[in-house]
Amino acid sequence: MLHHLTALADARVLITGGAGFIGSALTRQARALGAHVTVLDDLSGYDTDTYTALGHTRAAPGMIVGDISDRPLIERLTRGNDFVIHAAAYSTVAGCVRDPDAAFAANIGGTHELLRAAAGASSVQRLAFISSAQVYGHGVAGPDEVQIFTEEQPLSTLNPYASAKLWGETHTRHLLEAAGVDYAIVRPFSVYGERQVPKPGAWSWVVAQFCMYASLGQELPLNNSGRQIRDFVHVDDAAHAILASLTAPQASGVTFNLGSGQPTSVRHIAELVRDHLPATRFQAAPRPAGDPFGGRADIARMVSVLGWQPSITVEAGVARYLTWLHANPEAIPSWLPDEHNRVAAWEHPASAEPALTDSRPT
Template sequence: MNNRLTALSGRHVLITGGAGLIGAVIGRMLEAAGAHVTALDNLSSYETMPTLLKADEHESGLRIGDICDEDLVRDLVRDSDYVIHAAAHSTVAGCTRDPETAFHSNVAGVETVLRAVADAGNVRRFLFISSAQVYGHGAAGSDAVQTFTEDQPISPLNVYAAAKAWGEWQTRFLLNAAGVDFTVVRPFSVYGEHQVPKPGAYSWVIAQFAMYAAIGDPLPLNNGGRQVRDFVHVEDAAAGICLALVGEEAGGQIVNLGTGRTTSVRRVAELIQTHFPDAQLCDAPRPAQDPLGGCADINRMSQVLGWEPQISVEAGIARYVDWLRAVPAAIPDWLRTEGDRVASWNTGAVPRI
């Protein structure tokens, strides 16, 4: 536990989406620091997940409910010193296929939480979890590897990213007017234990490749795996978010959360191969609009948080593989019967960021 998080000892922290991948890790870190954590979640992210991985509905601090339930949200916010908004309909493909649900979760829900925070008068800081997706193809376009900085223009390319960009602006608009302190963070490619791919979502390549290898399927390398990403382990992402909640210099800032290093998709496949020597790699065409990618500029993160991620991609992949071997039932049934992945990844696929 970072010593600076002891400032949260005895404080009440509300985490929307608190049963999700990132939210659950944030909650554990805050509880270890002595905070009283309430996790608000509708458990929708568990719909396609094996039963044994689902959140315990009787777990202390978990409130099952919808972020659009204004009365519930206002009651929880009134009892909170800090609010972290992690709830979202969180896959690009899912938002594209179901824009109504995306609007409910990623726009209407954000508005409900923000207005509750603005009106409460007791919240010390609100933290909005945005996404590196807001950068789109960046200033150099989709055919260049680049570094993304918080001050460059954003250019969202899909429903999910557009909602995150709107959430950033609405956070500034409403909370500046209300005099409430806030921080916006933009995590890059978060991965780690308990991450389970969703049907039709062409993302989370570390989890996908590990599961493909575990069931003996080949690992498809779109564009030969030349695309690069800034992979940040979920524990590092959660640590950065917790520090952004208490860091004095983080107030009013937009902060990237990444490692500042690029790792190619081919390198991910090769690292998976070290744990599954029989895994085969196969070339696949580059999906439409799949960017070569890049990494986070972490100068502001280092300055305002005084921190950098600690878990390397090599160590993080090893941890994921160990977890998967310990919990093989985490591999969903649909993934085992997915069909021709090369063909499906070449038809209407979306960027894996």
């Protein structure tokens, strides 16, 4: 364990969105470190069964069911906390595109309320704002190049979710620096792991989706023949890094990538799943419109400011997910077995890059 994480023992920590996938891992690890955690979540992201699988119920200790935009509530919860992690968000790209009003209310309005409250809370030692690698957009390389995303490169958002995250980064700096409140900004890449449950229409959680499709005997859709490169980081590693960003002295005021630093193709994920479930077949599919070309994170800054780097390989992570899924088959959403139109959903004219559509057999 990082020595500076001992600062969380007996500390009071507020985690917004703490009942979600990453938030749940943060909550478990923070409590294991001896922190007194308050979780704020409106429990709108999943159904009751999924939240139960994630270990959260309305009656769970430390759980506050409420709206991040509720100013009196946010001010009351923020007062007295030593650390704040802002992980609450209307969190899927597809969902933000379908319902920009809800996305704006949560990701812009809610973020403002939380930052405003933290700026006025004298007890807060540091706030961690959870941004996203989505702020890089396609990056600066071509569609078939393996690029390395650095924190200093130009940013170019492709969707409302990414735009809100970029705005949140800037607003964090403006409000908290003016108030003299410390902060860190974390840009996670492709976070995956046990307890991750897909949402309808969200194509980005490929490890969970591929494992579930294969467990059901369905084909795995390989967009662009699976050539896209992603940087997969296990949720346990991601949570460890986020908690470390609260206590690492060198993380003060810093924006850093959170990834493994390893480039992994989507096809490799499919092949890892097939290694465990040999009957798995692949299906050719076009690249979804607006899907970032991808690459890997430059994690040099993360390693420097935290004195740590991830340890769970994607091979081990996929195996862990399949073991968890085998033990928890009820985690497969009821809608997923009948999701026959998932490939058709990617075949729409919004895609402006015909060269990326590959209909060849996989």
